[in-house]
Amino acid sequence: MHIAMFTNNYRPFVGGVPISIDSFANEFRERGHQVTIFAPEYKKTTEDEENIFRVPSLKMIKYGNSCLPIPLSGLSNLKKEFAKLNIDIVHCHHPFFLGRVGQKLGHKYNIPIVYTYHTRYKEYCHHLPIGIDKFCEAALDKIVENFCNNSDLVFAPTQGMTNYLFSIGVNTQIKVIPTGIDxxxxxxxxxxxxxxxxxxxxxxxxxxxxxxxxxxxxxxxxxxxxxxxxxxxxxxxxxxxxxxxxxxxxxxxxxxxxxxxxxxxxxxxxxxxxxxxxxxxxxxxxxxxxxxxxxxxxxxxxxxxxxxxxxxxxxxxxxxxxxxxxxxxxxxxxxxxxxxxxxxxxxxxxxxxxxxxxxxxxxSIQNLAQDMLKYYHSLCNFRANYQPEFAAGQR
Missing domain, CATH: 3.40.50.2000 (Glycogen Phosphorylase B;)
Known part of the structure; x- marks a missing residue:
């Protein structure tokens, strides 16, 4: 199986999402699967860049002492490279920027799309001025709801987060898969x-x-x-x-x-x-x-x-x-x-x-990776046996 992961932050940035991606990607590769990671460019590069497609980016979002990149997929040949890879599963880790690009490519090529809900984005809105914060919270809930409902399966790290996603209107199937530990x-x-x-x-x-x-x-x-x-x-x-x-x-x-x-x-x-x-x-x-x-x-x-x-x-x-x-x-x-x-x-x-x-x-990452692969296979088998009447990309 060839899995494409789309993320808006990755190594050398240190955070929960990169750790989660690496944990599962490494375990999948140990089991003989291919994983290609689509991630932003950073000024610093990491030693191991194999199977990572870097997307040109702007460093504009301040996050502590560093700046998170805004990936500019239009300045790369990402879509052409993706088309060559014979991807079986698209796994998005954010509901915007590269996550949105991954979702659109999944729709275009009729590939199952999975989304992991890592971050309660609305919790960060309290930094904004009063009035704008509430607008931001509502907008972010809508973005997450829309992204989930245009995916084939959603992973949430806890039952509490599953309940939250249902509360904002998500009707796509959700499975609890936390980040594993080796x-x-x-x-x-x-x-x-x-x-x-x-x-x-x-x-x-x-x-x-x-x-x-x-x-x-x-x-x-x-x-x-x-x-x-x-x-x-x-x-x-x-x-x-x-x-x-x-x-x-x-x-x-x-x-x-x-x-x-x-x-x-x-x-x-x-x-x-x-x-x-x-x-x-x-x-x-x-x-x-x-x-x-x-x-x-x-x-x-x-x-x-x-x-x-x-x-x-x-x-x-x-x-x-x-x-x-x-x-x-x-x-x-x-x-x-x-x-x-x-x-x-x-x-x-x-x-x-x-x-x-x-x-x-x-x-254990071994057990959780096995569960995730089981869901991947189930989606692929369903997609292979069911061809919708509408053309790919018209969802």
Whole structure:
């Protein structure tokens, strides 16, 4: 089978969508399938560009300290190259730009179209002026609804996101397929002296991993954990990631008197991230706007229980009291109490750690890739046996 994936962001950009694409593409290739990825050009190139078709782009959308590209497919020979590839499945990862191009090509050549709903775009509209934000939310819902209903199958990472898509008018079939984890990577990577490199040899460690932006609600995290950090000298909060809120968060840690126990580590590569997940005692998470919460499943794979807010994406993964705790969005005291409870009860922490790893096994990339391939084959078989009366491209 030859799968064409269309995405508006990809390596070297670091984010959930590129990680998801690579996870599934690598597993598909391991099973003997072809995957061609249509993605924007970046100033920096990656070492492995095989089976990647780069589209000229403008760097115009500000995203933290970098700019996301706007791909200009009309300036490339994308459509001619696509026609040569004998594609079996078109898999789009965004409902606009290259995702829209992929959908149109699927319609033109009567190829099944799949869309993965990765991002709750409307959650980012609060950055806009009052009035415009509501208009933007409604427009984005309409774009997503239209794109889903012009696809043959939609993948959503959680049941909560499935319910949301139905609520905005999507009537295409939706299957829950989260981004998988290659658990073998966790087995292969040793912590060794990494904790001493962090100068935290004898410390308990709380870990947070995310983009440092307003929608991640990180100020709640710092304010909630302030009494815990101030009461435990041998406790560190490690914050991994970068973004527009970094300086504000550093200032907040100073104001709260916890600057010596909060370390901003910046971006980390995959190997270092896995080491951090494995050596941390508790993963703490404050975002309320996750589509899936990939960092949650990654933490679980490191045998790290989670204390988080009961928000979208997270509540579909964590079972309160078993592999972590879920708190109400404004419950700072409860958040601090649950972290303290786990730190003070090592038997409970160990039990939850084992439960965390058990949960992570449900997100094995091998199993999820097999499920996705099953749906691909089903679409291809249906399309082969059913030829609509209208001409291809007239949908």
């Amino acid at each position: 658990l073998s990577h966790y087995d292969q990577i040793e912590i060794n002296d990494y904790q001493s490199q962090l100068q935290a040899t004898n410390d308990d460690i709380l870990l947070f991993v995310s983009r440092l932006s307003a929608e991640k609600n990180i100020d709640f995290l710092l304010k909630s954990l302030e009494p815990v950090l101030n009461s435990k000298e041998k406790l560190k909060l490690l914050i991994v990631g970068d973004g527009p809120e970094k300086e504000n968060l550093i200032e907040l840690s100073v104001e709260l008197g916890v600057k010596n126990q909060v370390e901003f580590l910046g971006k980390k590569n995959r190997e270092e991230l896995i080491k951090l997940y494995k050596l941390s005692d508790i993963f703490v998470f404050s975002s309320l706007s996750e589509t899936q919460g990939m960092v949650i499943t990654e933490a679980l794979a490191g045998k790290t229980p989670v204390v988080a807010l009961n928000g979208t994406g997270v509540k579909d993964i964590i079972i309160d009291g078993k592999d972590g705790y879920l708190l109400a969005p404004d419950d700072k005291r409860g958040f601090a109490n649950k972290v303290t409870k786990l730190l003070n009860d090592r038997d409970l922490l160990d039990e939850m750690s084992l439960n965390a790893l058990e949960k992570a096994n449900q997100y």
